[in-house]
Each structure stands twice: as C-alpha cells, then as structure tokens.
Amino acid sequence: MVVAGRIHRRHFIIGAAGTAGAVVAIGANGVDAPALAQQTTEPQNGKALPEVVSWKDPDAVIVHTELTVETKRDKIGTSGITPSTELYLRNNLPSPSEEAVANRDSWEVSFEGVQNERTMTVGDLKRLGIETVAAVLQCSGNGRALFDHEASGTQWSTGAAGNLIWSGVPVRTVVEALGGVAAGRAFMTSTGGESLPEGIDPQTVIVERSIPADIAMERAILAWEMNGQPVPLAHGGPLRVVIPGFYGINNVKYVKKVAFTETESDAAIQRTGYRVRPVGVSGAPDQPSMWEMKVKSWVTHPLVDQQSGRIQIFGVAFGGNSAVQRVEVSTDGGQSWREANFVGPDLGSYAWRPFVLPVDLSPGTYTITSRATDASGNVQEEVTEPNHRGYDYSGWRRLAVDVTVT
Amino acid sequence: MVVAGRIHRRHFIIGAAGTAGAVVAIGANGVDAPALAQQTTEPQNGKALPEVVSWKDPDAVIVHTELTVETKRDKIGTSGITPSTELYLRNNLPSPSEEAVANRDSWEVSFEGVQNERTMTVGDLKRLGIETVAAVLQCSGNGRALFDHEASGTQWSTGAAGNLIWSGVPVRTVVEALGGVAAGRAFMTSTGGESLPEGIDPQTVIVERSIPADIAMERAILAWEMNGQPVPLAHGGPLRVVIPGFYGINNVKYVKKVAFTETESDAAIQRTGYRVRPVGVSGAPDQPSMWEMKVKSWVTHPLVDQQSGRIQIFGVAFGGNSAVQRVEVSTDGGQSWREANFVGPDLGSYAWRPFVLPVDLSPGTYTITSRATDASGNVQEEVTEPNHRGYDYSGWRRLAVDVTVT
Numbered sequence: 115m116v117v118a119g120r121i122h123r124r125h126f127i128i129g130a131a132g133t134a135g136a137v138v139a140i141g142a143n144g145v146d147a148p149a150l151a152q153q154t155t156e157p158q159n160g161k162a163l164p165e166v167v168s169w170k171d172p173d174a175v176i177v178h179t180e181l182t183v184e185t186k187r188d189k190i191g192t193s194g195i196t197p198s199t200e201l202y203l204r205n206n207l208p209s210p211s212e213e214a215v216a217n218r219d220s221w222e223v224s225f226e227g228v229q230n231e232r233t234m235t236v237g238d239l240k241r242l243g244i245e246t247v248a249a250v251l252q253c254s255g256n257g258r259a260l261f262d263h264e265a266s267g268t269q270w271s272t273g274a275a276g277n278l279i280w281s282g283v284p285v286r287t288v289v290e291a292l293g294g295v296a297a298g299r300a301f302m303t304s305t306g307g308e309s310l311p312e313g314i315d316p317q318t319v320i321v322e323r324s325i326p327a328d329i330a331m332e333r334a335i336l337a338w339e340m341n342g343q344p345v346p347l348a349h350g351g352p353l354r355v356v357i358p359g360f361y362g363i364n365n366v367k368y369v370k371k372v373a374f375t376e377t378e379s380d381a382a383i384q385r386t387g388y389r390v391r392p393v394g395v396s397g398a399p400d401q402p403s404m405w406e407m408k409v410k411s412w413v414t415h416p417l418v419d420q421q422s423g424r425i426q427i428f429g430v431a432f433g434g435n436s437a438v439q440r441v442e443v444s445t446d447g448g449q450s451w452r453e454a455n456f457v458g459p460d461l462g463s464y465a466w467r468p469f470v471l472p473v474d475l476s477p478g479t480y481t482i483t484s485r486a487t488d489a490s491g492n493v494q495e496e497v498t499e500p501n502h503r504g505y506d507y508s509g510w511r512r513l514a515v516d517v518t519v520t
Numbered sequence: 521m522v523v524a525g526r527i528h529r530r531h532f533i534i535g536a537a538g539t540a541g542a543v544v545a546i547g548a549n550g551v552d553a554p555a556l557a558q559q560t561t562e563p564q565n566g567k568a569l570p571e572v573v574s575w576k577d578p579d580a581v582i583v584h585t586e587l588t589v590e591t592k593r594d595k596i597g598t599s600g601i602t603p604s605t606e607l608y609l610r611n612n613l614p615s616p617s618e619e620a621v622a623n624r625d626s627w628e629v630s631f632e633g634v635q636n637e638r639t640m641t642v643g644d645l646k647r648l649g650i651e652t653v654a655a656v657l658q659c660s661g662n663g664r665a666l667f668d669h670e671a672s673g674t675q676w677s678t679g680a681a682g683n684l685i686w687s688g689v690p691v692r693t694v695v696e697a698l699g700g701v702a703a704g705r706a707f708m709t710s711t712g713g714e715s716l717p718e719g720i721d722p723q724t725v726i727v728e729r730s731i732p733a734d735i736a737m738e739r740a741i742l743a744w745e746m747n748g749q750p751v752p753l754a755h756g757g758p759l760r761v762v763i764p765g766f767y768g769i770n771n772v773k774y775v776k777k778v779a780f781t782e783t784e785s786d787a788a789i790q791r792t793g794y795r796v797r798p799v800g801v802s803g804a805p806d807q808p809s810m811w812e813m814k815v816k817s818w819v820t821h822p823l824v825d826q827q828s829g830r831i832q833i834f835g836v837a838f839g840g841n842s843a844v845q846r847v848e849v850s851t852d853g854g855q856s857w858r859e860a861n862f863v864g865p866d867l868g869s870y871a872w873r874p875f876v877l878p879v880d881l882s883p884g885t886y887t888i889t890s891r892a893t894d895a896s897g898n899v900q901e902e903v904t905e906p907n908h909r910g911y912d913y914s915g916w917r918r919l920a921v922d923v924t925v926t
Contacts, residue, residue: 171749192652192687193748195601200748241830244876246598246864279864281598281874342599342606343577424647458652458685461865468687470650 166209166348174200178268181205185273190414192428192468194458195248196276198341201349204253204274206321206383207308209347210368214307218344218352223336227374229293236338236353243287245335248279248461249358250432251365254388254404257498257507263393265504272412272513277430277466280356282337285330285372295327299374302330303384304355307368317381323364323388324378325357325405333358333464336369358464359435361404363388378403390501397502407434409494410508411441411469411486419518422477427454432466433488440487441469447481447514448496454484463489475519483514572615572754580606584674587611591679596820598834598874600864601654602682604747607755610659610680612727612789613714615753616774620713624750624758629742633780635699642744642758649693651741654685654867655764656838657771660794660810663904663913669799671910678818678919683836683872686762688743691736691778701733705780708736709790710761713774723787729770729794730784731763731811739764739870742775764870765841767810769794784809796907803908813840815900816914817847817875817892825924828883833860838872839894846893847875853887853920854902860890869895881925889920 161177163170176184183203185196214221219237253274255267268274285302289295306321325334337356338345345351350367357364363383378384378399386397388404411431431441442451454471461467469484486494498509567583569576582590589609591602620627625643659680661673674680691708695701712727731740743762744751751757756773763770769789784790784805792803794810817837837847848857860877867873875890892900904915 174749191745191748192650193685193745194652195685195748197748198603199605241832243878244598244832244834244863246600246874248865279599279601281864339597339599342597342601342603343580426647426650428650457650458687459654459865459867459871461867465865468652472649 171199182268201276221352246281248465258504260512280337281339282335285334304366305371307370322381409488411484412513428470430466431486437463437489443471445480577605588674607682627758652687654871664910666918686743687745688741691740710772711777713776728787815894817890818919834876836872837892843869843895849877851886
C-alpha cells in the first residue's frame with residue numbers, strides 16, 4: 115500500500131512452530147522500509163543451523179525452521195553465483211540419511227513411460243551424457259512476507275532464491291537412450307526419495323511433481339553436481355531434477371522415479387498444493403500450478419544508511435522463463451528510472467545477472483528499487499496481487515528499500 | 521620421456537620440510553600413468569588443513585605444507601567454477617591475522633605514481649565502481665611434479681589452479697579518479713600486506729610484484745569478492761589484485777600499496793624470483809618473468825580404471841592470456857585426436873571451460889590426454905622444456921593418464 119508517497123509494509127515477526135515448516139506471521143502495518151532492510155541483514159533469532167546444513171555460513175543466513183533457511187539480502191554480491199554455503203534451504207520433508215550420499219553412483223532411479231522402462235544408477239547416467247546450465251533456484255513462496263495478507267508458510271523476504279551452476283545428464287539424452295517417450299504422455303512426473311512419515315496416506319505428503327513433458331525434453335537435467343561439487347544432501351544429492359526457469363518445487367530432490375505420464379500426479383503437492391488461487395480459496399487441479407517463474411529483480415545494496423556521494427546500487431535480475439534483457443533502477447520509489455549495467459559473464463537465459471548503477475546521492479531519503487524486463491518484453495510487475503498461499507511474489511514496489519543518506 | 525609408445529613419468533613422494541613451502545621431490549623413473557592418476561586422487565599424507573583454510577573440504581585437497589594445499593585432480597567437474605572450499609592455496613608468507621578481515625571496509629591501500637596520490641579504504645573503493653570477471657588462478661609451479669628434473673618447491677601436479685569469479689573495482693577506474701598515471705610509469709607494482717619475518721632484509725621476502733602498466737589499466741581489478749563471498753583471508757581478503765590471464769603470483773594479496781613505477785620492483789620476488797631460465801642458472805632480471813599464462817588443458821575424468829562402453833571424458837581448458845577456442849582429446853597418447861565439446865556458459869576470455877567428449881571404449885589400456893587451442897591459434901605444447909624452478913608447465917604428453925578398460 116502506498117500512503118502519501120511512502121511505502122509501508124507489514125512488520126513481521128518470525129517464530130517457528132514445530133519442524134514441519136509452520137511459521138507464524140504476525141502482521142502490523144506502518145513500519146517503513148529501513149526496518150525491513152535491517153531485518154533481512156541481521157539474524158532474527160538465535161537458532162542454530164539445521165544439522166543437514168551445518169556447513170553453511172551462519173552469518174549469511176536466517177534460520178527459520180529445521181527445513182527452511184533464508185539467504186540474507188545483503189549477502190548477494192555482484193559475482194552472479196550463489197555459493198552453496200549461502201544458498202537457501204527449503205525442504206518439504208527431512209532429507210534422507212547420509213547413507214544416500216555415501217556411495218552416490220549407486221543411487222537408483224527408475225524411468226517409466228518410456229519405450230524401454232528400466233532402472234539406472236547415477237553411475238550409469240554419468241556415462242550417458244553431460245550438460246551444464248546456470249539457473250535460478252527460487253522457492254514459490256519467496257517474497258511471501260511482502261504480501262499484506264498472512265499466508266501460511268515460511269515468511270521469506272528475498273532470500274529463498276539463488277543462482278547455481280548445475281551439471282548432469284539431460285532428460286532428453288536419457289529418454290533417447292530408452293527409446294523415446296511412450297505415446298500420449300504429456301507430463302514428466304518426478305518422485306523424491308524422502309522417507310515418508312508413517313501412519314499418513316503417502317499421497318498427502320510425498321514429494322512428486324509433474325511438469326509438461328515438452329519442457330522436460332527441452333531443458334530438464336538430472337543433476338549430480340552443483341557449483342562444482344557433488345550436490346549436497348540437503349539440496350537433493352545424489353541426484354536432483356533441475357528444470358531451468360521453473361520454481362524450486364519442481365526440481366525434485368533425491369529423485370528415485372522419473373515417469374512420463376498421461377496426467378499430472380495425484381499427490382497432494384501437485385493436485386492441490388502449489389496452486390495459485392484467490393485468498394480463502396482451496397487448492398484445486400484447475401488452478402495454475404507453480405511452474406514458470408516470472409521476471410524479477412531486487413536491489414541488494416544499499417540496504418542501510420549511507421554517506422552522501424557516489425554510491426553503487428546493485429542487485430540481481432532474471433527473466434524467469436526467458437533471459438533478462440534490461441534492468442532499470444529508481445531512487446524515488448518508481449517516479450523515475452535509469453537503466454543499470456549488467457556486470458560479469460552472461461551465464462545464460464535461466465541465470466540471474468548482477469546489475470550495477472552508480473549514482474551520486476546528496477543527503478535525503480531515497481526509496482530504491484529495480485525493475486527488470488525479459489527478452490520477450492515482459493516487465494516486472496509493480497504490485498503482485500494477493501493469492502492464498504503467498505506465491506509468485508515479484509512486485510517491485512514492495513521490494514524497494516528506503517535508504518537515508520547523510 | 522616416451523619409451524616404446526608408453527609414457528613414463530617420474531614417481532614422486534611428497535614430504536614436508538618445515539613450513540616455508542620447502543617440499544622435497546624424490547625422483548624415480550619408470551612408473552606409468554595410473555600410478556600418477558591414483559596419486560592425484562587420494563590423500564598422500566595425513567596432514568591436517570592449515571588453520572587459515574580449516575574451512576576447506578579435506579576430501580577435495582592434498583595438504584602439502586602450512587602454505588600450500590592442492591586441489592585433487594578428480595575433484596574438478598564440469599560446472600566451470602572452482603568452489604572456494606576446493607581451491608588450492610599457495611601463500612609466500614603466512615596470512616595476516618584475522619583482524620585484517622574483522623572490518624574489511626577499513627583496510628587501507630595507498631596509490632602512488634598517479635597524478636593525485638592518496639590512500640583509500642576498501643569502503644572508498646566500493647563506491648568508485650564495480651566489475652566482475654571470471655579468471656583462472658594458477659600457480660607458476662603448477663605441474664612442477666611433471667618435469668624430470670627436481671626443481672625445488674611444492675610438487676604440484678594439476679591442482680594448483682582454479683577458476684574463480686572476482687568482483688571489485690577496475691584499476692583503471694581508480695586511476696582515472698586519481699587523475700591518471702604519472703608520466704613515464706611503465707609498471708604497476710603492488711605490495712602485499714603480510715607481516716615480514718624480523719631480522720631479514722625485507723627486500724628478500726616481501727611480496728611485491730610488477731606487471732606492465734598497460735595490462736593493469738586494461739584488465740586488472742582490486743577484488744573484494746570471490747565466488748560471491750568476501751575474499752577469504754587465505755586468498756587475499758580483504759583486497760586482492762587480480763590480473764586476469766597472469767599467473768597467481770602477480771595477484772598480490774592483502775594489497776596495501778599500488779604504485780605506478782618507472783621500473784620493476786627491486787624485491788627479490790620480482791628481480792630474481794619467478795624468472796624462467798635454464799636448469800642450474802640463477803634468476804636475473806633479464807629473464808622472462810612469470811606473467812602471462814599459456815594455453816593449457818587437462819583431463820579430470822576418467823583417471824582410474826573403467827568398465828567398457830560409453831565413457832564421458834572431461835576436463836578443463838583455458839587460453840591463458842586469451843580465450844580458449846577448441847580442445848581435442850586423444851585416447852591413444854596423441855596419435856589421433858577428436859574434437860571435444862565445451863559445456864556450460866562461456867565465462868569469458870580468461871576463464872577456463874569444461875569440455876566433454878563421449879567415447880565408446882572396448883577393453884584395453886588407453887592413454888588419455890587433451891590439447892587446447894586458443895583464439896590466437898596457439899596450440900598447447902606437447903612437451904614443456906625444463907626450466908630451473910619448474911615453472912610454466914603445460915605439455916599435454918605428461919598431463920596424460922593411462923586408463924585400463926575392462
């Protein structure tokens with residue numbers, strides 16, 4: 115909401131309730147941007163890193179729960195790649211035990227809905243083919259904290275996103291080796307290898323996601339390497355599905371089955387979960403699924419008060435489902451815009467790019483934000499309309515930060 | 521030396537002698553390639569990681585001494601970036617204390633030999649400008665172990681090299697802000713901020729390197745970020761000189777002075793050290809300095825015995841001082857070659873690129889190696905002629921590995 119030229123936001127307090135990712139947001143209005151900026155750059159609680167990511171940099175992240183860890187907004191610099199030690203964590207179920215990565219090459223995955231169905235090991239897949247792609251990994255709920263309504267789930271600000279380099283075998287290559295997709299299979303349905311809690315209908319908890327088969331054949335890879343290392347257990351190793359341009363939830367971890375199917379999975383996570391619908395409406399299969407990401411950008415510096423003079427405004431921008439083409443920056447809350455420069459190598463259509471705009475700022479208060487445009491001409495939206503679960507946030511107005519220059 | 525179609529190499533045993541990087545190589549001939557491959561993929565000793573790099577992955581590196589740590593050959597995958605946790609370490613002097621990075625932005629560096637000489641902090645530099653570049657960092661002695669003669673120094677195989685993304689301010693931008701280079705200054709001379717041992721002439725131990733001023737103005741940056749994180753102390757943080765295309769020694773760590781000078785530094789490390797000369801000859805200023813790197817590549821998989829069938833041969837290739845253009849792979853010790861494919865994003869002229877060649881191998885023994893060509897048409901050399909200190913190794917013949925397929 116915009117009041118008299120200033121941007122007001124929800125004030126939120128993060129508290130964990132159990133280990134299942136249930137985080138309660140306590141809403142209150144009227145707190146301005148610096149409070150939000152501060153909040154994203156300082157630890158919000160004294161929680162220790164979850165055991166499965168004990169190797170992450172505790173100073174770079176905010177621990178929400180045992181299954182959700184956020185990258186601090188000011189830790190994203192201008193290199194373009196998110197180091198594994200700073201990458202967010204969002205797991206729907208606890209990771210398998212370390213045994214899963216004790217002998218990575220022996221991990222098995224079955225392929226169904228192809229001409230010649232069979233089970234292959236990671237070792238087998240490594241002999242088939244190799245492709246490397248840089249891609250943004252972003253949680254569907256990244257930015258949930260910026261909505262007015264109190265959607266349930268972790269109250270992510272900007273930090274449930276990272277830019278990673280993945281290596282693995284293209285799904286296309288595997289399918290070709292297995293004789294091609296069987297007739298009439300419109301979806302690729304991937305099943306995660308997490309242990310399911312007992313006494314519950316598996317369909318209500320299993321991580322099983324479907325995406326269009328043509329997208330899978332075009333760009334999906336089965337990845338064993340992330341940023342030059344074996345995919346960490348917490349991030350889906352020994353083998354993870356990577357769908358560049360698609361939200362994180364589709365990038366199934368510990369993948370144990372890849373099936374080409376006639377219909378989408380009946381698992382709750384696909385049928386009713388991750389569906390965009392109006393606030394108060396239940397999830398249903400006819401609502402849009404959280405597949406393609408949208409064009410988006412945000413500033414990561416400056417977030418706090420600055421001395422006057424030359425200041426480098428920087429941040430990251432991506433096109434989501436297509437390449438980012440340009441980024442504009444505003445220091446007056448969107449009244450005027452200047453085009454920023456991309457810095458560093460272009461890592462490809464599905465990667466984010468750091469952008470920089472040098473500005474000379476005299477004393478005053480500035481509302482700084484950025485607005486990206488993708489190669490198809492889609493412009494980052496100003497306001498993201500509320501939806502029940504607080505998905506798909508990209509509005510530049512609430513991604514703004516207020517910075518006082520003295 | 522090639523004997524009857526087989527490639528023989530030195531067998532070397534690595535043992536530390538003190539903490540100053542003095543490592544003794546014990547030579548013996550007649551051991552074939554698999555022995556070398558094994559040696560580079562398994563820990564050679566039980567040494568603990570030096571304290572300053574205690575955060576590195578102990579399974580990914582070989583600890584030579586307190587100041588020298590090597591990346592294992594088989595840890596380089598196909599992502600293109602070397603994670604900090606796997607990056608080699610080669611320091612000429614111990615790193616400054618952690619205090620140097622307690623408040624990174626307050627680190628001071630003086631600029632001399634410019635129109636308006638002054639001292640600036642890292643905080644000042646961060647306001648001036650930002651550039652991001654991917655570049656290979658390689659120790660001058662990388663491959664020393666592959667020479668026949670026993671050059672003193674750490675016996676690196678392939679692992680004193682990595683590919684990093686650096687962010688910082690271009691030297692050009694700083695110099696322009698200071699009114700330009702003073703007349704007649706042909707070199708940029710950078711001085712490291714290490715504490716010097718007492719009771720020794722500082723000129724004999726100080727880390728101070730000169731490079732041509734035009735190269736500095738064209739491409740040097742003063743970097744505060746490496747792979748998306750503040751440059752780790754062990755790798756030169758809070759501020760490091762990065763000269764893309766030039767050997768590691770020129771990338772002065774903890775830089776405290778950047779001077780444009782009429783002549784090269786008189787420090788021993790510049791005057792007589794890092795000079796290429798025949799075996800037995802002392803270092804002197806008229807010999808080539810270890811500046812530009814050469815075109816080079818090596819295979820990182822497979823290094824050990826394989827089952828027959830389809831195998832993905834992969835490795836990394838770079839042009840050194842210019843972009844790499846193509847890589848060929850041989851499985852018969854260089855009698856025949858096939859062109860490999862690059863995979864993943866092109867990170868720019870000074871970066872390395874992963875390459876992959878799928879081959880179908882029946883049982884037998886294969887001598888696998890790679891040969892890169894840069895954009896200027898320079899082809900990776902077959903044999904690197906011996907030089908006194910064992911610098912500048914790039915010969916493809918001894919970078920080969922023998923792999924038995926069963």
